[in-house]
Amino acid sequence: MGSVTSRGPRMEAQVVMMGLDSAGKTTLLYRLKGHQPVKTLPTVGFNVEPLDMPGHVSLTLWDVGGQSRLRASWKDYLEGMDILVYVLDSxxxxxxxxxxxxxxxxLDHPHMASVPFLVLANKQEAPDALPLMEIRARLGLERFQGHSWALQACSALTGVGLPEALQSLGSLLRSRSHHVSR
Ligand SMILES: Nc1nc2c(ncn2[C@@H]2O[C@H](COP(=O)(O)OP(=O)(O)OP(=O)(O)O)[C@@H](O)[C@H]2O)c(=O)[nH]1
Ligand SMILES: [Mg+2]
Known part of the structure; x- marks a missing residue:
């Protein structure tokens, strides 16, 4: 099980990003790091990047390729993760x-027991994007009992929703670290 370690005010957390191929995970990864939109190729394997958030939170972001032939290896990335960011193409x-x-x-994997998750409804700026309310209804995330979760609309292209996504990530991690320390 991963540990959200809190030494003094600093918190470190392992974040795994998953979702179907072309959801926008790699684009998001580099946008979250403050880069301009990058041109991506389908990820074979993974990308890993550090990200320092305000409030002395250091994240390690693992961006795992989502093509169907790669999904069998998703389970290999779950051990020690503090939170799952699941990216949808809206x-x-x-x-x-x-x-x-x-x-x-x-979420069914034993390593994910009680691990919180954040669903990002990405590509919201696209004219044909499903509205967040509809995605919320279609997902029915309430079924995943035993996990804290949040759902956030965003666009890795425009950056809209990304500050809120990081805020949700921070809250979910903080709730977990309190939970762990008791
Ligand atoms: N319109 C729009 N396109 C996006 C957005 N985010 C990513 N894309 C595009 O979606 C395509 C796939 O993006 P990637 O970031 O490579 O997707 P991925 O989830 O990493 O895909 P895999 O590595 O195959 O799992 C690219 O053409 C991106 O430019 C977004 O917010 N809006
Ligand atoms: Mg990718």
Missing amino acids: TDEARLPEALAELAAV
Whole structure:
């Protein structure tokens, strides 16, 4: 089980980013680091980047490739993670059920017991994006009992919603670290 270590005011956390191929995970990773939008290739394996957040929180972000042939190895990234960031392509209505099934499979893994998760409804700036309310209804995240979770709309392209996403991430991590220390 991972540990959100809190020495003095500093907190360190391991964050794993998952979601179907083309959801926008790698684009998000580099936007969160403050880069301009980057051109990405489908990720084979993973990218890992440190990210210092305000409030003395140091994250390590693991961005794992989401193509179907790669999903069998998702389980290899779960040990020691403090939080899951699950990225959805809001324009990909056809694959929403598949995305939800893969999320359920990840949360079902023993390493994920009581690990919080943040679902990012990405690509919200696109004209054909499903509205957040509809995504919320379709996902039914309440079913995942035993996990704290949050749902946030964002666009890795424009950056809208990313500060809120980091805030949600911080709150979920803090609730977990309190939980762990008791
Ligand atoms: N319109 C729009 N396109 C986006 C957004 N975020 C990412 N994309 C595009 O979606 C495509 C896939 O983005 P990636 O970041 O490579 O997706 P990924 O989730 O890392 O995909 P895998 O590595 O295959 O798992 C790229 O063409 C991105 O430019 C967004 O917020 N809005
Ligand atoms: Mg990628």
